[in-house]
Amino acid sequence: MRNKLMMLLCLVAVAKHGFTQEIKFGKVSKEEVLQKSHEKDSTANAAFLFNKRRTHYRYSNSEGFYLINEIHKRIKIYNKEALDKANFRIMLFSASGNREKIKSIKGYTFNYLDDKVTKVKLKKEHRFNEEITDNLTAVKIAFPEVKEGSIIDLKYTTTSPYISNIDPVQFQYDIPVNKLEVTIEAPEYFNFKKASKGYYSVPVTKSTRNGTIHLVQEYKDEFGLTKRGSSYDQDLKFNIDKFNASNIPALKDDEPFVANIANYRGGIKYELSYVKYPNGSPRFYATTWEDVSKRIYKYKSFGGELEKSGYYKKDLATVLSAATNDYEKAGAIFQLVKSKVKWNGNYRTTAEFGVKKAYKEGVGNVADINLMLTSMLRSAGLNANPVLVSSRSNGIPVFPTIDGFNYVISMIEFSDGKYVLLDATEPYSIPNLLPIRALNWNGRKVTRAGASSWVKLTSSTHSTRENNIKVKIEDESELSGYIMQNSTRFDALLDRKRFNHIQHEDLISKFEELYDIEIEEFKSRNEKNLGKKLSRMIKFSSDNLIEEVNSKLYINPLLFLTLKENPFKSEDRKFPIEFATPRKIKNNISIQIPEGYQVEFVPEQLAIGLPEKLGLFKFKATATEKGVQISSILQLNQAMISPVYYQATKEFYKQIVAKQMEKIVLSKK
Template structure:
């Protein structure tokens, strides 16, 4: 096996040294390759990933950022076809300057039945433009004549007027990269911090070079001739163009790597896999323009918060109250406690203003317009909520957060926050977190998208501090099952399920819009049961847990072998597989919230049978009070009672605990799948 690996590596090195990555020069060897030599499980691979980012000046446009991209991708399997569906995000606001995609070319390469290379060009029918928000669009590309074994190539340029932003540089993906090359060139007017992310690093080769560009400007001069003035003549003017040469030094960072391994998104409980894939984030920390004083920007989290707070689209919106005063004053006039005030205003905002689906830390149309339109983005809704709570004499503050999809901000950055919620602090320093964008959220029960590590509380003077976003309230699922075994070995019974806290919110969000008969069919399919009666209670009553009552029968929960009956103590609630498969996991396990599952099962055995064997009890715990599993089976008369409790007290479990967690689940699965054995009397 070692010899095979060595040979494969030698072949790979020879192939790389001879490989031509010039656009359009796809080789027959690449097309004939049946699997990626260093990872035979890969469905596709980037044979070449190229990017160049640099600044350019044009008299018609001014200074702009150009991003040139070239990708060459090999498709090995049908599952790899998704990597031929290319999405290019770009900024295209309803008002203001837009990014532009130009020089787009793409081809699909195959080998025909005669062994010749064929080349299919992407045409306009394969290019679609999709609006994904008021600010961003997506250029969606579907490649032609795609087959297993195809190689696709695409090149394009993204031009951006947003000079203070350099897009993240990604080294690592869900598929391997054979050859990677990227160059980032920025003028020394813009000073960027470069922060590594993930577990794969590429060290840049740094250099500098000098350059210049000429700004051509039009000027008009008024000329007054004395004789014309004396003769009553008017003014005359002349026009000329001036050329101003500006010298600039560019900082260059070149990143090159070969055989970058994939980091696949196939493990459970991962909030955002891109947090752990290798790459570089760029954050503007200072500007040094000619003939101007240097300006330092987001050098600390406190500075970041202050910059955001100073915006009229953030801090300025908190000062506006006249648009809601006539509605809020009578609403809270008879409230008797702070908790009642909070609940009243919170529910009012949720009913009054619907979330439009857009995440933002800044308002778009403003709180007044959102209030009037009964619709707004996350900032408009939750800044409005904060202002109303302050109007009610409560210590309310906005909280800047990074949503789950935005990743975890690892260093001070304006782009690290994309969302805002609200906090009310009490005299004893306890607090409650509120997010009115979700109609099913409750105080201290935030929607999943908001539960991302810590948030930054911004006070009235713009100072800030961290606050934990996850709650100590466990997301609860409790099942109580009562069944009896009939003489013909069928199971008949009832199950009552209670869902509370985040589990209740998630259920309402995911299923309240689905008809009950469809939920019944899904429950039957998921649990392999025949449902006779199905009822969900408290779907709209947020003050109470969701309750689901089901009457069912099943012929598949008992196994008869040589006259003995074998039954899993938890019936259809048994956990049969360990979700953790990797030998080693470098990134944490993210459960989103602390959670607790309680299963209680009572089984009445039929006449003519006795209990021969039941599983032994078990109680195991993870280190540092992370979690616990308790399992016990008891019997009395013709009744067998089982209780199983699985509880995790932390939302995020560090990678250092992965081995313990995997072993913990292995023992749990082994215990729950042990059988109760009944024999005939």
């Protein structure tokens, strides 16, 4: 009886708490390999079956404390859309003789073949190193024989002499996580600041353990040589943070109007604030944004490059000869830099080649180009300063760290109180219109004197697109006409960037595909005249815009400009809606009906708005004897809308789609 009772209690405990069987590297179950879809998210293309990380410190007398990351990742691939999950990119940093290293890379690909689980070992030929910069190396790993249904199992260890560089703890990814185990273990001498990121949290379990490090005393002999003396063991405590979780939902990257979804995935960031050894003074690592800005400015590859000017003196004098005021000077210099140096696509706050070499060879990274621009502006007597930026891909910096910025632009402040932001890496940018990669909240202006302050990067001026369409219905199935299209600011920049490099015939094909029309004539103006509206005139015809049912003709009021589905599909959203810039889209459409037909129905007028005057939509269709006149305006007044207004925005777009999908109905007289 007693044995039966004990067995029953064990079964109850298992039912309550679940199995705690350890997941062993290199061993998977047949059930896991055969699984066709994720149990809790049938839309998932892949999932972490296991994601384990242990970050801790070791001590050596030659190196002091150093940082170790032990990683184990196991990923199930459900379909071909997730085959890229079998490729990994591990970044290693080095500087001044100190180098991060990777070792003990092991991996297997598991498949189900011939009624059994098979595994293929990851070999040396499946990985290689790529030098990204002088200081950054990418270790790339590509698992072999990966297909739908595969499981990949990866394990490796990294070591780093940079004790402050604890990678952020990531709870959430673009795929679900079945089981997460993360341990952060640090000596009691290390004090960290911690900040949550995103909107998914995992509670921390804190503990300590006792430990010992072996120390060897060193001294200088009479010749100045370092000698080793006595040694002793030092007792200390290690502070441990553990994050364990199961069934973490994915935050996918298919949400509309978001700059960098990684900013909003749950996690926690660690920043080393200070280190204080027994009987020693604290050494501070954490700092302020003011300190970060000063440090960057003092770099030879930043502030030192700003002071160089001899290489451009002659060209600068030439372009300034016709300038009559400061605004003309700024414009002339901006165009000079854009025409002389092309961006190589690299992001950094410091010069890669040096401004002189970049100017001579005509290529440079973002710092080469915009530090050069700032220097020229200063030489022309303008009050110009660099602005440090974290690009959208770099995320939103939580702590004041050097790595918080990876991009630099230029700012001019004029005597009338106005200012402009400039980025000469973008050929189609204009003053106060930055490329989307740089539109990430605020930047940090830095002056020669070391003062710094935040600068808003987004503009309050609306980007506009105006479409004027005039069409005639030729018969029951075809219409023809013209569209005159004008774009300004961000819309014009994106169109120039997207289409300017395309040959005329290919461009016609692009627009035929975009609008589902046949183009007879295509003209455009101001493709490279950035100070003016980008204009297009298209003569077209189409037999896909009219639907005939029971001798009646049905037409979408906005023709091929109709918004057919709501971009906002999620039930809820905990992060902002990012439109990059305020926008205004205006459509004016005139439809001439064929002889023998009359207008039976037009959609009713609609005027709706978002809360707090964040946006509006107006629609009006007017019937006449000869046809229908339609006008609509969609206006968004902020570059970013708070998630508080997500439901309102979703409903706003729902009504827009519903109205645009209503048909004009023509019937025979």
